[in-house]
Amino acid sequence: xxxxxxxxxxxxxxxxxxDEVRSPGPSWNExxxxxxxxxxxxxxxxxxxxVDGDGxxxxxxxxxxxxxxxxxxxxxxxxxxxxxxxxxxxxxxxxVGGQNFLELWTDAETAERASLAHEVGESLACVHAxxxxxxxxxxxxxxxxxxxxxxxxxxxxxNKIAEKREIASSERFDHHFEEVAAAxxxxxxxxxxxxxxxxxxxAAKPNCFRTDSRIGFLDWEIAHIGDPARDVVRTRGYLDxxxxxxxxxxxxxxxxxxxxxxxxxxxxxVDRRPIYEAVRFLGNSGFxxxxxxxxxxxxxxxxxxxxDGMDRRLAAIA
Numbered sequence: 001x002x003x004x005x006x007x008x009x010x011x012x013x014x015x016x017x018x019d020e021v022r023s024p025g026p027s028w029n030e031x032x033x034x035x036x037x038x039x040x041x042x043x044x045x046x047x048x049x050x051v052d053g054d055g056x057x058x059x060x061x062x063x064x065x066x067x068x069x070x071x072x073x074x075x076x077x078x079x080x081x082x083x084x085x086x087x088x089x090x091x092x093x094x095x096v097g098g099q100n101f102l103e104l105w106t107d108a109e110t111a112e113r114a115s116l117a118h119e120v121g122e123s124l125a126c127v128h129a130x131x132x133x134x135x136x137x138x139x140x141x142x143x144x145x146x147x148x149x150x151x152x153x154x155x156x157x158x159n160k161i162a163e164k165r166e167i168a169s170s171e172r173f174d175h176h177f178e179e180v181a182a183a184x185x186x187x188x189x190x191x192x193x194x195x196x197x198x199x200x201x202x203a204a205k206p207n208c209f210r211t212d213s214r215i216g217f218l219d220w221e222i223a224h225i226g227d228p229a230r231d232v233v234r235t236r237g238y239l240d241x242x243x244x245x246x247x248x249x250x251x252x253x254x255x256x257x258x259x260x261x262x263x264x265x266x267x268x269x270v271d272r273r274p275i276y277e278a279v280r281f282l283g284n285s286g287f288x289x290x291x292x293x294x295x296x297x298x299x300x301x302x303x304x305x306x307x308d309g310m311d312r313r314l315a316a317i318a
Contacts, residue, residue, distance in 0.1 A: 004049050005035055008090045012081035016041070025206055028287055029167055031057075032221075045080060045092045048221075055084030056139065058091045061221040063141035065093075067130075068198075068220070070143035074126050075209070075216030098216060101208035114253035116215075117239055120208060121257025123215035124235055128228040128262065130198035136225045146198075148225055153196070154188040156226055161279060163222075168286030172303065176285040176310050180278050183317050187275055194227035195267055203235040229266040232258060233276035243305065271318075278313040285310060 001021040009018065019040040027034060034048045050057055062082050069076045077093035105116060136150035137159065158181055165177045184191065200207075201222035209216050232255075239254055240246040259265060284291060284306050292302050 007087045008049055011087045044095050048091045050089035055089035057221040058082055058089040059084050059140045060138045061091055064220040064223045066143050067141055067146050074123055075211050077218055096209050098209040098211040101210055102205045105205055110247055114249045117250045117254035118257035119215045121254040122261045125258045125261035127200055128197040132196045132225050135196045152192045153194050153226055154191045157184055164282055170288040172288050173285035196225050197228040199224055199226045199231040204238045229269045229272045230276045233273055234280050237280050274316040281310055281313050
């Protein structure tokens with residue numbers, strides 16, 4: 001418990017005695033401080049505090065959770081309290097009623113993982129079924145609709161690259177952000193023709209949970225309106241190993257699940273995929289130091305892998 005968490009709990013949960021505050025798991029986003037709070041009456045919340053004081057992410061996540069919960073079959077967490085101003089931006093949600101996806105995945109063999117990947121593909125397609133007239137950043141909204149600051153998909157994607165650069169913990173590969181941004185700009189005509197769908201933006205395994213009916217999603221703070229192909233590429237990447245593609249059975253099952261729900265992969269998926277693969281790889285370039293800690297490999301071995309990996313991806317872009 002730090003001062004920010006204590007202040008938020010005093011504002012949003014007066015009269016509740018805290019039994020324990022603990023980390024819900026690792027996070028590489030230093031703009032937020034997220035904790036699990038157990039109260040002495042037996043209730044639990046997950047509390048996300050925007051330590052940078054920016055309430056726009058809270059407003060976005062609160063709005064998207066409300067909208068998806070009311071208009072989509074996808075399960076989402078229940079918001080129990082939130083604020084975008086004083087005492088500081090925060091979002092508190094109740095524990096979800098489902099199975100921990102990461103635990104299911106960790107304990108599963110390849111055939112079981114393929115089945116789980118199929119379910120993720122289906123659920124992602126359900127999210128993408130929410131279509132809009134224009135691409136854009138989500139600024140707020142409710143069950144009745146989302147407030148969207150519209151723009152071209154290229155510009156929205158460039159903004160997302162800039163946001164990733166802001167939270168990057170390492171500057172060693174800062175040039176990769178410039179090179180990928182240039183490749184995106186050069187393909188403006190191809191990108192701006194993409195369909196406009198609701199994207200989760202970060203459907204990593206810790207942000208998934210399994211209900212009796214389908215996979216639900218947590219952590220909607222970077223949701224936006226964009227090309228569903230980008231979400232498919234990014235989510236497929238979470239099913240891969242660090243250094244290569246995941247087993248074909250898992251990747252194919254993920255794509256099959258998506259196709260079965262959506263009627264096919266997103267429009268011009270093959271054409272746009274190389275661009276999104278390079279954008280996705282920025283998650284390695286920007287967190288080089290963290291990767292060294294995570295893998296235990298030498299700094300130069302990791303650096304060589306990142307440099308070679310980005311070179312290949314940029315070369316694959318037409």
